[in-house]
Amino acid sequence: MVDYVPISSERLDTIRSTTQTDPKLQILIKTMTLKTLKQKNKDTLTNQRQSTTTRSDQHRSGLLKRQRQSKYYNQAAKDMDSLKPGDAPVLLLMFLAPLLICCSAEEKPVDCSDILQQDPHSSSGVYTIYPSNKRFGIIQRRMDGSVNFYRPWDQYVEGFGDANGEYWFGLEFMHKITARGRNELLVEMEDFDGNKASARYSSFSVGPECEQYKLTVSGFTDGGAGDSLTYHNNMKFTTFDKDQDTWPNNCAKSFLGGFWYSSCHTTNPNGIYRWGADGTIYAIGVSWNTWKGNAYSLKSISFKIRLVK
Numbered sequence: 001m002v003d004y005v006p007i008s009s010e011r012l013d014t015i016r017s018t019t020q021t022d023p024k025l026q027i028l029i030k031t032m033t034l035k036t037l038k039q040k041n042k043d044t045l046t047n048q049r050q051s052t053t054t055r056s057d058q059h060r061s062g063l064l065k066r067q068r069q070s071k072y073y074n075q076a077a078k079d080m081d082s083l084k085p086g087d088a089p090v091l092l093l094m095f096l097a098p099l100l101i102c103c104s105a106e107e108k109p110v111d112c113s114d115i116l117q118q119d120p121h122s123s124s125g126v127y128t129i130y131p132s133n134k135r136f137g138i139i140q141r142r143m144d145g146s147v148n149f150y151r152p153w154d155q156y157v158e159g160f161g162d163a164n165g166e167y168w169f170g171l172e173f174m175h176k177i178t179a180r181g182r183n184e185l186l187v188e189m190e191d192f193d194g195n196k197a198s199a200r201y202s203s204f205s206v207g208p209e210c211e212q213y214k215l216t217v218s219g220f221t222d223g224g225a226g227d228s229l230t231y232h233n234n235m236k237f238t239t240f241d242k243d244q245d246t247w248p249n250n251c252a253k254s255f256l257g258g259f260w261y262s263s264c265h266t267t268n269p270n271g272i273y274r275w276g277a278d279g280t281i282y283a284i285g286v287s288w289n290t291w292k293g294n295a296y297s298l299k300s301i302s303f304k305i306r307l308v309k
């Protein structure tokens with residue numbers, strides 16, 4: 001689940017002063033859905049408990065930190081309840097002062113995978129990230145077929161997967177993060193022979209829920225992959241249980257993914273992971289048509305964005 005809160009400018013000032021955060025920071029709050037990593041981290045935690053006294057101390061310190069974060073979160077939740085519906089919406093940080101304070105400028109997490117690298121003990125929860133105009137943050141990734149991407153509408157809205165593996169950031173969060181300003185999109189991909197290619201778009205945004213998370217993308221620059229995404233510009237998002245494409249049937253059902261389908265696609269990054277060329281069932285794989293064609297399912301593909309201005 002992704003949570004955003006409306007808040008007045010006066011309230012924001014109060015929160016900034018009480019949490020001693022940097023007012024220049026652009027912050028978002030996201031609940032990470034990291035069940036797989038949670039289990040991995042639990043195993044790592046068990047091993048570390050058995051290693052040395054020093055590491056046990058570090059672990060206790062981590063628990064205390066998370067307890068403090070929980071305390072701040074609960075207080076902030078109470079604050080949110082007191083907000084009025086007419087208050088201006090902002091993307092907000094607040095109440096995560098422990099995390100903010102412990103991060104140096106070089107350590108600020110751009111996305112959820114950074115949080116896990118900084119603290120392998122991190123569990124699912126609300127964290128602060130710092131979308132950067134220097135580094136790309138990952139909003140979609142396929143790499144090994146470990147996650148099922150044939151999912152209903154509500155899961156595509158909320159996000160799913162493994163922050164260090166296959167991953168969908170969530171449409172609501174994509175909208176919020178791209179509403180801050182102009183964002184650049186970089187799509188990187190690799191085939192099973194080790195060849196790599198990319199496509200870059202100077203502008204990328206996802207509309208609000210009332211526009212059915214419409215995709216707006218433009219400014220293509222070729223990195224060897226060709227342009228397979230402009231075709232999907234201005235399309236609403238479609239899943240197997242929500243048909244909003246321009247085709248008579250449901251593209252998500254026919255091509256087994258979820259995407260900004262038109263009639264239907266020139267790329268299917270959320271399709272079925274098929275390990276290379278396989279035309280048995282037409283265009284259901286993880287494809288980028290202008291590079292490898294619709295019958296080739298890529299080894300990996302990722303969508304990354306960064307704030308330009």
Ligand SMILES: [Ca+2]
Binds near residue numbers: 245246249250
């Ligand atoms: Ca349709």
